[in-house]
Amino acid sequence: MNKEVKKxxxxxxxAFILGISKSxxxxxxxxxxxxxxxxxxxxxxxxxxxxxxxxxxxxxxRGTILDLYNKPIAxxxxxxxxxxxxxxxxxxxxxxxxxxxxxxxSKFDLDQVKLNLRDENLSDxxxxxxxxxxxxxxxxxxxxxxxxxxxxxKEKVRHYNHDENFSHVLGYVGYKKANKNKKLANLKIGIxxxxxxxxxxxxxxxxxxxxxxxxxxxxxxxIVRKNPIPGKNIKTNLILDIQSRxxxxxxxxxxxxxxxxxxxxxxxxxxxxxxxxxxxxSNGVSNRKWNLLLNHEYNxxxxxxxxxxxxxGSTYKLITALFAIEKMKININKEINCVGSLKxxxxxxxxxxxxxxxxVNLLGAIQKSCDCYFYELAKSINIDELSSFSKQFSFxxxxxxxxxxxxxxxxxxxxWKRLNRNERWQRGETLNTVIGQGYVLSTPLQIALMTARIAxxxxxxxxxxxxxxxxxxxxxxxxxxxxxxxxxxxxxVNDFDGTAFKSRLSSNYKxxxxxxTSQVRKISLEERESGVLKNEEIDYKLRDHSVFxxxxxxxxxxxxxxxxxxxxxxxxxxxxxxAKRVLEFSLKNFLSYV
Amino acid sequence: xxEIFIQLKKLNWxxxxxxxxxxxxxxxxxxxxxxxxxxxxxxxxxxxxxxGLSIMIGVSLVDLNFIKKHAYLFYLIGIILLIWAxxxxxxxxxxxxxxxxxxxVFQPSELIKILVIITLAKFFDEKKIQNAxxxxxxxxxxxxxxxxxxxxLIQPDLGTAMIVLLLGLxxxxxxxxSLKFFGILSLFFLVSTPYIWGSLKExxxxxxxxxxNPENDPLGSGYHIIQSQIAVGxxxxxxxxxxxxxxxxxxxxxxKHTDFIFSMLGEEFGFLGTISVIGLIVLITYLTYSIxxxxxxxxxxKMIGYGIISNYFFVSMINMxxxxxxxxxxxxxxxxxxxxxxxxxxxxxxxxIILSIDRSKRN
Numbered sequence: 001m002n003k004e005v006k007k008x009x010x011x012x013x014x015a016f017i018l019g020i021s022k023s024x025x026x027x028x029x030x031x032x033x034x035x036x037x038x039x040x041x042x043x044x045x046x047x048x049x050x051x052x053x054x055x056x057x058x059x060x061x062r063g064t065i066l067d068l069y070n071k072p073i074a075x076x077x078x079x080x081x082x083x084x085x086x087x088x089x090x091x092x093x094x095x096x097x098x099x100x101x102x103x104x105x106s107k108f109d110l111d112q113v114k115l116n117l118r119d120e121n122l123s124d125x126x127x128x129x130x131x132x133x134x135x136x137x138x139x140x141x142x143x144x145x146x147x148x149x150x151x152x153x154k155e156k157v158r159h160y161n162h163d164e165n166f167s168h169v170l171g172y173v174g175y176k177k178a179n180k181n182k183k184l185a186n187l188k189i190g191i192x193x194x195x196x197x198x199x200x201x202x203x204x205x206x207x208x209x210x211x212x213x214x215x216x217x218x219x220x221x222x223i224v225r226k227n228p229i230p231g232k233n234i235k236t237n238l239i240l241d242i243q244s245r246x247x248x249x250x251x252x253x254x255x256x257x258x259x260x261x262x263x264x265x266x267x268x269x270x271x272x273x274x275x276x277x278x279x280x281x282s283n284g285v286s287n288r289k290w291n292l293l294l295n296h297e298y299n300x301x302x303x304x305x306x307x308x309x310x311x312x313g314s315t316y317k318l319i320t321a322l323f324a325i326e327k328m329k330i331n332i333n334k335e336i337n338c339v340g341s342l343k344x345x346x347x348x349x350x351x352x353x354x355x356x357x358x359x360v361n362l363l364g365a366i367q368k369s370c371d372c373y374f375y376e377l378a379k380s381i382n383i384d385e386l387s388s389f390s391k392q393f394s395f396x397x398x399x400x401x402x403x404x405x406x407x408x409x410x411x412x413x414x415x416w417k418r419l420n421r422n423e424r425w426q427r428g429e430t431l432n433t434v435i436g437q438g439y440v441l442s443t444p445l446q447i448a449l450m451t452a453r454i455a456x457x458x459x460x461x462x463x464x465x466x467x468x469x470x471x472x473x474x475x476x477x478x479x480x481x482x483x484x485x486x487x488x489x490x491x492x493v494n495d496f497d498g499t500a501f502k503s504r505l506s507s508n509y510k511x512x513x514x515x516x517t518s519q520v521r522k523i524s525l526e527e528r529e530s531g532v533l534k535n536e537e538i539d540y541k542l543r544d545h546s547v548f549x550x551x552x553x554x555x556x557x558x559x560x561x562x563x564x565x566x567x568x569x570x571x572x573x574x575x576x577x578x579a580k581r582v583l584e585f586s587l588k589n590f591l592s593y594v
Numbered sequence: 595x596x597e598i599f600i601q602l603k604k605l606n607w608x609x610x611x612x613x614x615x616x617x618x619x620x621x622x623x624x625x626x627x628x629x630x631x632x633x634x635x636x637x638x639x640x641x642x643x644x645x646g647l648s649i650m651i652g653v654s655l656v657d658l659n660f661i662k663k664h665a666y667l668f669y670l671i672g673i674i675l676l677i678w679a680x681x682x683x684x685x686x687x688x689x690x691x692x693x694x695x696x697x698x699v700f701q702p703s704e705l706i707k708i709l710v711i712i713t714l715a716k717f718f719d720e721k722k723i724q725n726a727x728x729x730x731x732x733x734x735x736x737x738x739x740x741x742x743x744x745x746x747l748i749q750p751d752l753g754t755a756m757i758v759l760l761l762g763l764x765x766x767x768x769x770x771x772s773l774k775f776f777g778i779l780s781l782f783f784l785v786s787t788p789y790i791w792g793s794l795k796e797x798x799x800x801x802x803x804x805x806x807n808p809e810n811d812p813l814g815s816g817y818h819i820i821q822s823q824i825a826v827g828x829x830x831x832x833x834x835x836x837x838x839x840x841x842x843x844x845x846x847x848x849x850k851h852t853d854f855i856f857s858m859l860g861e862e863f864g865f866l867g868t869i870s871v872i873g874l875i876v877l878i879t880y881l882t883y884s885i886x887x888x889x890x891x892x893x894x895x896k897m898i899g900y901g902i903i904s905n906y907f908f909v910s911m912i913n914m915x916x917x918x919x920x921x922x923x924x925x926x927x928x929x930x931x932x933x934x935x936x937x938x939x940x941x942x943x944x945x946x947i948i949l950s951i952d953r954s955k956r957n
Contacts (some may be wrong), residue, residue, distance in 0.1 A: 032920055037829055044826070047824045048827075048846075214843075215821075
């Protein structure tokens, strides 16, 4: 019995120890709960919140770009895209494998997926396939329960309504490589053209939606949403039908065309050929295609209208003539005998007409584009003065058009030569300059701007964006001089012996203009003697550029037009007829004054 | 008949109330689990609670001497059922542990825990040996523990197996075995740890490893612990509200109606909810303790009492520790709260025995 009591004592003591240890355990559990639920509440609260909420960035719809008559030239189209929840990205390759039976994945798509995976942004979704077809969409819907963590979204993506017609001027959109705004890494922004310049207005403001999803990624409900604000619509001065017509004219021609509204400075047409399809760029162009375009013989990516540099050729004679009237105060009726060439120093300068024009005054020299007359003038021209005079017609200066990548061309003078060629200016070079050859280089836009300024006597400034009530300063030129130049341009087109007579308008309206031939090669002495080769006889790349610039109607200028057709020979042959057809079309359909 | 009434009146109704209340908490949580979905689990749970309470009352009326007398026989039956389940049972949740006898599906491993307690209590009560040097007599009780331990381990059900071992040790401890024995045992354990580690299944090893650094592999084996901690932690003081737990209802929480029901409680009812449940458990444990310690005349009763309440208390604490990241996830339900018939009914049986001890004391 003693033993029994003793054992009972031990038992009680042990049970007491057991009880103590139980209290300790309870204490540990309680303190851990206190830690989790009181001390770390905010941390775990956030974790729980981010567990269930998935954020999807809502990209704004880009503003539509309209032509002058409110026709859309860049709009948006619906694009169904397949997205994966970011947290499930480790399943991405097996998902793609499974989906391959119903959805086509090109190598390009797969490369994009890889890129998207690397992106860090706020969105909890990664796009794995764009441009889903309706068939793919339907098939996916049938299988979608196998992929709870995939989400189909309906996006609006840029679409250019008129294929290649506006690619250069509108530019395209795409992803910026080093986008500072990580949150919007998937936002497409304007890369070139109008899209780039007016990006801030077109882009809009992004929104987001918070979704509640379960652990499998199935979206249960929408929690809260901030709708994106679409970008503003932009109205331009471009005229869809004119641009399309011009592009049609430029098929198989490398060149450019610019049409400026002489009243508003609005760019009605800014065309460059060959072109490219900017829709492909907006969807993300493959490296192969990009390289193909980049290494293309005729450089379709170059916007020739603002960044193609050409000798203005005889169109520049208008400036020389105006300079002679305004600054040299020459007698416009004084005749010069053109014998086909002129000797200056020990060099012979040739007129384009080998047999010469005979006696010509200034009007005749412009009308027939006689080089010798201008050589004669050049003898007493100071290149620095001519150069600075030319600048008011934007030669050698950027016009300030509202799209990027414009070039300023070259309007040479003495200091330019010293700086760039490290040589003194040769007086013979002035002779080349006055007929628009030699160092002088201009863009089609500059030539068109010169024409518009001559036509109006005002310092027209070009703009693609439609701006209301633009007023332009009167230029510091005499009416007499301007009228003379205009009337001589009239003669070029409408007089029987004008170089562009064949391209006179067949409508009631009259056009005034000037042809030009932009020389690409130097004609050697031997060739002169054996007879200058015809364009058709020489290598394409060495052929002359065909240039024409003009305006219409003559008595109340509306359209100033410049056409450059590369390697197509003289201005009268190709460029002037195109200008005629385009102007006839434009005057018939779009002649309206503000 | 009137005799039964007299006995019923003698029952400790406070304990019955506390146990019923805890079961009710479980029912409330199970309702939240099924909220907006299939409510069959709820009705099934409700009926099991009713069944369990009836069994508890029934067991409480059984004379303890009867249990003591046939303890070895019960143990033998339990072992036979366990062998049957381990080798021919129904597979579920990756282990072979269920038996289906005439439509009644249950886990013998749950029952064997109580039988081990009773058997060991009888053994130590009858062998009035307390000579610390006399270790030879310990071979039999060790065998009585290790046999079900290994049978459960190979099912495999690590959690329950460990509990059997733990309960065995506790009975050893309170029976007055010299502390030297535990010293030798710890030494033996240390030596054999590498071997035990090697014999664990890979997923079990992983579970133990992830305990030390759950963030290491958030979508792998650490996922459950992390999600469970998020659920509990995000509940804060007051919780997200009944049926409003996002972790639970959006399926971030695994096994929310069984092993992780406490996390759900923590998420929906917050710190106030968790400490209330712990308070309830502590209260039940304390009450049972005092019942056991007051039956000072009978060591058998005491040992059973301490054993059964240790089973209840430790499984509860291990379950909670496991879902809040103190212990590895070994797969143990929260007694009386989690969904699962065998486990719940075995605890009701246990409490039935406690009530019987209490009743016999009053007689």
